Amino acid sequence: MRYEDVRRRTVDAPPQELWRVVEGVGGDRGWHWRSVLWTARGRLDRLLGGAGARRGRRDPDRLVAGDPLDSWRVEQVVDGHLVRLRSQMRLPGVVELELAVERDADGRTVLVQRLRFSPRGLAGRAYWRLVAPFHGVVFGGMLAGIAGAAERAAARPRVDAVTSLYDAVGGEPVFRRLVADFYAGVAEDPVLRPLYPEELGPAEDRLRMFLVQYWGGPTTYSEQRGHPRLRMRHVAWTVGERERDAWLRIMGAALAQQDLPQAAHDAIWDHMERAAHSLVNAPPTDDSLLR
Ligand code: HEM
Structure with a gap:
């Protein structure tokens, strides 16, 4: 039976x-x-x-x-x-x-x-x-x-079915250093510093989690913060060309300090540049029109 x-x-x-x-x-x-x-x-x-x-x-x-x-x-x-x-x-x-x-x-x-x-x-x-x-x-x-x-x-979208860029560059430590170097730059920058909260640590965690997730690492960002919706999240600040260029200059310097393979460097930079341009939410100021 x-x-x-x-x-x-x-x-x-x-x-x-x-x-x-x-x-x-x-x-x-x-x-x-x-x-x-x-x-x-x-x-x-x-x-x-x-x-x-x-x-x-x-x-x-x-x-x-x-x-x-x-x-x-x-x-x-x-x-x-x-x-x-x-x-x-x-x-x-x-x-x-x-x-x-x-x-x-x-x-x-x-x-x-x-x-x-x-x-x-x-x-x-x-x-x-x-x-x-x-x-x-x-x-x-x-x-x-x-x-x-x-x-x-x-x-789940896969950045790369074989290995993600996240794994290829060695995982979390690389993103930790990159974002720490970026925030060290923000702390000294007269254009960007006033936009960011007084305490930079939590902001540093958010950007790092986002980048880790974007490049194929753990999805802690979305578990804690939900869908990235970066454009919506940035409307709280005036992001004009001046802010965008300052952001990209500091990020570019931070990225150059990491000893990354050229292809990984270029892929990350390309994403940063496109994202930064898409986040501009203020019209050009008059003097930028005159330049
Ligand atoms: C274009 C110039 C940019 C400016 C002026 C800017 C400014 C800011 C500021 C002031 C914050 C708040 C900090 C915090 O408390 O978390 C923030 C958050 C954030 N930014 Fe940007 N940002 C820029 C570009 C970018 C780009 C290019 C990316 C992605 C590649 C990015 C990703 C993020 C993320 C993930 C957060 C945290 C969102 C959250 O979960 O609350 N930002 N940004």
Whole structure:
């Protein structure tokens, strides 16, 4: 005798993107739903001497048969298509969870989740009847969570599918130095200094987070500040040609101080120049017309 709970969901993402999320479940990334019940179940299991839910993963991205995966063991992996897990919890029967990436007749990506339970005796059947009502919440939630993670990943723009400029130049330290040098220049500049807040530290953090995100690093800026909308955020200040040129002169000097490969320097500078020109929100002053 075997019980089965099968759920499927169309996912608005390419199959490879969904597969990356499926193969990456568990461990630090979790199981993609608010896992209060799940964690509670793991704790209870550890108390009873089972594997618990905190064994994590062998590798953050890849799975192979035999791997421990939190409270599961990996039974089978068909690359790009399927993972089958077997629960290591103390249960009156064998529980298997299968996550498969498929395509429907129209070529759309589909996530299929199969939960199978082979009960041991009466206790096993009673157990299934007891937990079955919660499967909608737990496994339905997980299905939606995995689908959502793949859809979000598919929607994220990639600066470069192979490596971002952020990674190529060595990550955060470069942007930290660049923005620190820029703000050291702002602190001394008679045109720009009056525009900026008295305390420059938080402004420095904002510009650094923005640039890190723009060039393909962590998206902390948007998590803390929302959509950049730089033009809207700059309307609070009068940005004329004088301010723009001062900003670009200081940034140009700061950028030249970083020991960057020419191509990276040029890409960053090109973006700075275009952004600065687009942020001008005040008409030219009379004397600039006379020049
Ligand atoms: C054209 C001359 C510019 C002037 C005069 C200017 C001025 C300012 C000022 C006064 C602030 C407020 C500082 C703060 O409290 O965060 C600010 C914020 C900011 N600026 Fe500019 N800026 C200029 C160009 C640029 C450019 C070219 C970029 C991007 C490449 C940029 C990105 C930002 C960002 C990300 C913030 C923080 C926005 C936030 O989250 O609140 N700015 N700018």
